[in-house]
Amino acid sequence: MSRTVAFIGLGHMGGPMAVNLVKAGHRVRGYDLSPASLKAAADAGVEPAASATEAVAGAEVVITMLPAGRQVLELYQDIVGAARPGTLFADCSTIAVADARTAHSRAVSAGMRALDAPVSGGVVGAEAATLTFMAGGGEGEFAEAEPLLAAMGRKVVHCGGAGAGQAAKICNNMILGISMIAVSEAFVLGESLGLSHQALYDVASTASGQCWALTVNCPVPGPVPTSPANRDYHPGFAAPLMAKDLGLAADAARSGGVRAELGLRTAELYAAYAAGTGAAEDFSGIVRTIRDQSGEQA
Missing domain, CATH: 3.40.50.720 (NAD(P)-binding Rossmann-like Domain)
Structure with a gap:
């Protein structure tokens, strides 16, 4: 109708x-x-x-x-x-x-x-x-x-x-933000160990490391051709928006007395990234910050 x-x-x-x-x-x-x-x-x-x-x-x-x-x-x-x-x-x-x-x-x-x-x-x-x-x-x-x-x-x-939709959204995006940090750190670790992006993707995407941040929004170019990493991190989901959502989740966790250590730390990392080099990038671009801070070349 x-x-x-x-x-x-x-x-x-x-x-x-x-x-x-x-x-x-x-x-x-x-x-x-x-x-x-x-x-x-x-x-x-x-x-x-x-x-x-x-x-x-x-x-x-x-x-x-x-x-x-x-x-x-x-x-x-x-x-x-x-x-x-x-x-x-x-x-x-x-x-x-x-x-x-x-x-x-x-x-x-x-x-x-x-x-x-x-x-x-x-x-x-x-x-x-x-x-x-x-x-x-x-x-x-x-x-x-x-x-x-x-x-x-x-x-x-x-x-x-009323409000339950927003509650589900911030919980979901807390999961997403944490998982993107985890996937990004794993790729940077793999690089330091001489593991190719494709090899790590082929294993993790069909094993227990499988998640949306890996199989749809893979933070490195190559394994998932449609991911923002292949467009110089031009956003799909902009880092400032992720920082905003994680801030809402962090505020809710603190006000509710929830011990969300990973969620709170992820909110801090994305707030810093969005305020700096990630201001106009997809949230998956945080992999470059992790790489830089690990002493690797971008």
Whole structure:
């Protein structure tokens, strides 16, 4: 069934996601602060709106994809009053669990319905409509949003009540960040021992070291031709975004009294990398920092 969707936030992730909704037969009105992002989406079939409030007026579902919780909460302050009562708000941004619950409450208090539905899969997944969605909210809201989310992704999981989607996302990305450090350190160790990248990959990818960071986003060029390592670490999933997600996980671990030693250390490593050479690189590029700090040539 075709729906009228407002999509706010048409950047590297949101733009392809909105376009995939258009391809699925939905009417999508989009808005972004960046004229270039708005034009790119419009060229692909998204109807451009002059403002966020214009985009949501008359929409059945409002999807947001923004960089941080502060921006989501500020936007909700502006747009919940412009939507018609009962509109479903689905936020696909990655933000703190507390911010997601505040956004949910803000929407519900204004007579709307709400869902947090962050994604995993990066720009490649957004473009190919192979994202994984982790949703938090009511059963009815999830049932309504699921066909739209499925048009943008390959896997849609209802994780629980408000904020549960964000909880699943930061836990997942803590696993990913830790595993990328582990894979990168293993390749640098292999180099020091005279082991070729291909030989290590051929063993680990079919043995107990197998993981997504190795088989999909391999941090060294060669073994996985589609990985960012073969494009000089041009992001798929940018290091600053990984640093942000790990920071959210670290904050949650500290506030919950969880002894997450590897998670906290990984957050520190990615914060330093993203603030330096990794500012415009894929998160897998941290292998070069590990190599440099090990005394090897980049």
